[in-house]
Amino acid sequence: MGNVFSVSISTNDIAGCCDCTTARANYICKLAENRVTLRTELQKLRELKNDVNRKVDVAERQQMKRMDQVQGWLSRVEAMETEVGQLIGDGAETIEEKRLRGCCHPKHCISSYTLGKKVARKLQDMATLMSEGRNFEVVADIVPPAPVEEIPGRPTVGLESTFDNVWRSLEEEHVAMIGLYGLGGVGKTTLLTQINNHFLKTSHNFDVVIWVVVSKTPNLGRVQNEIWEKVGFCNDKWKSKSRHEKAKDIWRALSKKRFVMSLDDMWEQMDLLEVGIPPPDQQNKSKLIFTTQSQDLCGLMGAHKMIQVKSLTWKDSWDLFQKYVGKDALNSDPEISELAEMVAKECYGLPLVIITIGRALASKVTPQD
Known part of the structure; x- marks a missing residue:
């Protein structure tokens, strides 16, 4: 089958x-x-x-x-x-x-x-x-703010030794607050700018570096806003808070950080607690640097170190003046160079004055001008 x-x-x-x-x-x-x-x-x-x-x-x-x-x-x-x-x-x-x-x-x-x-x-x-x-x-x-933000500024002239002094002071444990004092236009802001920007070029142990311009008539609310932009979210809702509420927020945020606070152009004593800034000391290892025209204010603020920003030497003053006047103007007439030196000496070694007058004279090509 x-x-x-x-x-x-x-x-x-x-x-x-x-x-x-x-x-x-x-x-x-x-x-x-x-x-x-x-x-x-x-x-x-x-x-x-x-x-x-x-x-x-x-x-x-x-x-x-x-x-x-x-x-x-x-x-x-x-x-x-x-x-x-x-x-x-x-x-x-x-x-x-x-x-x-x-x-x-x-x-x-x-x-x-x-x-x-x-x-x-x-x-x-x-x-x-x-x-x-x-x-x-x-x-x-x-985007959260960078720990250090570059501040636009011109290079320091004749302030190299002062810069080194400030930087060494920042590295000293017992120096928590530094007061930079000197005449208006002597270069305090320029120096503070270079210090701020130097944190971008070198390693350090700080969590945040904060820059605030205080000015002659300080607005503490604005100062608080600028600080909070670096450590929090500074929206309109936060700006509408009372100064006391802002101070508490800033205090809580900064108490958890090792910070460098740069306060530029101070004219009167500021109560750090009123702003919300924890006073820097050896325990929190934070630092505070401020600029002022008054040496007395350095004492009132309790600065651990006072550093005078001095006027430029004659050599540095004359080199800076020539840079901004320009060779064309200085060589245009035999009398110009002599007159330029006289004018430069009247600037008393103040970089801001030298630069301002030097630029104004750059277009002058005769003694009569």
């Missing part, structure tokens, strides 16, 4: 095979339709990308930083644009092949199936990108 084989095929198996065959057939049958949809969805994705980019541009102009997930999404969209552009080009080649070989040619069926499958998957990927892009409620975040 011959052998008899029995094969059992369930309805589910047949349905599964049919579904699989139908799906594969759809890759080919819907290729033309899906290519059109692909172009449309790509345009929508580009429009959404442009919308997100505009939001990012606005935020970055406000000194905010785009979020990593937004940057990642933008990069994926750019990659998608390239891949879809390639698929659209491949589709054009497949259509041309169909025209030349006929729609039933085996090679055309294989290429249409492969392309159709890629197009269908790209449509799914683009739908995912569209969903992600629409869900961005925030595209950028506030």
Whole structure:
């Protein structure tokens, strides 16, 4: 007797095979339709990308930083644009092949199936990108301030030894507060600027370096705002707080940090506690430097070290004066150089006065001028 084989095929198996065959057939049958949809969805994705980019541009102009997930999404969209552009080009080649070989040619069926499958998957990927892009409620975040921010300023002239003295004093444990005093225009602000910027060039153990201009008529509320911009989030809501509330916030923030506080142009005694500044000492290892025209104010503030910023020597004064007057003006007439020296001596070694007058004389080419 011959052998008899029995094969059992369930309805589910047949349905599964049919579904699989139908799906594969759809890759080919819907290729033309899906290519059109692909172009449309790509345009929508580009429009959404442009919308997100505009939001990012606005935020970055406000000194905010785009979020990593937004940057990642933008990069994926750019990659998608390239891949879809390639698929659209491949589709054009497949259509041309169909025209030349006929729609039933085996090679055309294989290429249409492969392309159709890629197009269908790209449509799914683009739908995912569209969903992600629409869900961005925030595209950028506030950038925390740098521990040290560079302050624009001109180089010091003739103050190198004073700079070294101040820097050595900052490294002394028992010196927590330094008062820099001297005549107006002698270079105290320039010196303090260079000290601030030097923290960018050297290693140190401070968490934050803060610069605040106090001025002759101090506004403690403004001083508090400038300090809080370095240690907190100084928005309109915070600015509307009372001075006492601000002081408590500043105190809490600075008490947790090792800081350097630079207060420029002080004219009267300031109560640090009223502002919220913890008095620097050997325990918290913080430092405070201030500039003033009054040596007495250094004592009233309790400075551990008072350093006088002196006028320039005649050599430094004359070199600085010549730099700003210029060789053309000095060499234009034999009497000019002699008159220039007389004028330079009347500046009393004050860099600000020398620079101001030197610039004013730069255009004078005759003694009468």
